[in-house]
Amino acid sequence: MPSELLSPSLAIALSAYALGVASPGPSNMAIMATAMSQGRRQAMALAAGVVCGSFVWGLAAALGLSAFMLAYSWTMVLLKLLGGAYLLYLSWKAARSAWAPTASLQSAHVDAISNARAFAKGFGMHITNPKAIFVWFSIVALALPPDSRQGQALAVVASCAAIGACVFFGYAVAFSTAVARSIYLKTQRWINATLSAVFAYAGIRLWMSRSVS
Template sequence: MPDVFTYLPYIWPAYVAYLIAVLSPGPANFAIIGAAISQGRRAGIIIALGIFCGSLTWACCAALGLAALLRTYAIALEIMKVLGGLYLIYLAWKAYRSARKPDAEMAVNAAKVNYTAKQLWLRGYAIHVTNPKAIFGWLAIISLGLPANAPPSAIMLIVGICCTSSFLIFMGYALLFSTRHALRVYKSARRWIEGTMAVFYSVAGIKLLTSRI
């Protein structure tokens, strides 16, 4: 039985690339930050869990070889790309409408709205699972991080390391941006923050819709 740890020299460069991708700004991190500072720690954590589960879904697909199958049937990825782009545009529209509302009206609406854990989780999951670029990211991680004859245990190791790191990073964002200081910053600059989110989601959605897979 091969020693799985002999594959660590292959895994290390791919892991560093994965960390850079997970830590860098993107729709997933922006959704966690936005939920945490505007709706509190609970919302940030649950959306982070949804995003993590979306990432885990693509990780399992890549590990099981389903990524190559989806790549063969390009129409499936095209459909997901369109759905993902439209969903980001929808989030941009919601952020834009929120940015235009007066602070007093937002305070009243916030008191009325109480999203369920299921709604928050599904929002996070949808953001990540409808992005076909995520599966190609995982496919690249496994392809670059392991030789062609790598055993299943080595694949499980790289998936486990990357998923553990992404879980900690997503939760870290949720906890960091749900502090009292972050809430004060959000209240003082709510319209600017919501406006920035609207622009960011719009750009990400248009980029996804117009990109080639």
């Protein structure tokens, strides 16, 4: 590994990324809820989708596509509209589950979604958020000096992706235990209501956010 990748700046950047992905947010809460309601396999699939979606934006930042998106601002607007709409759709689904009759709530965990659908949900949550590429760009800029090679930027992205995978898969495993699922069955109405509020807030915030300039 080049000496540049062993710098204090890299340690700070990786620490900042780790704190960011571990903090409560739509992706983490979706993984937790899926783990408790659907089980470990579906939660792992959703986590894999989140990791892959995030990694795509990381690669885009490392390859310089953030400059393209700034030059063609309509791409930002389009992705923000799509991303906000998708998050509000997830909010509506969570709200519908929260307000479902008690009998439906008690049997909801039996109707497991497929791994493919779980993966697509996680991937969609990240790939429709255009602000992610600028977060990645900031991480790379913090980790490396301006004259760094593209390969070094890709190495930083790969390191962050590995951290993200550990965090997201860790949530999937931790919240799919028998104890966690038992807690979910007793509190699923409140969990779904909270998840609906988080998705709605994230979607509206994405719509109202200004384009990066």
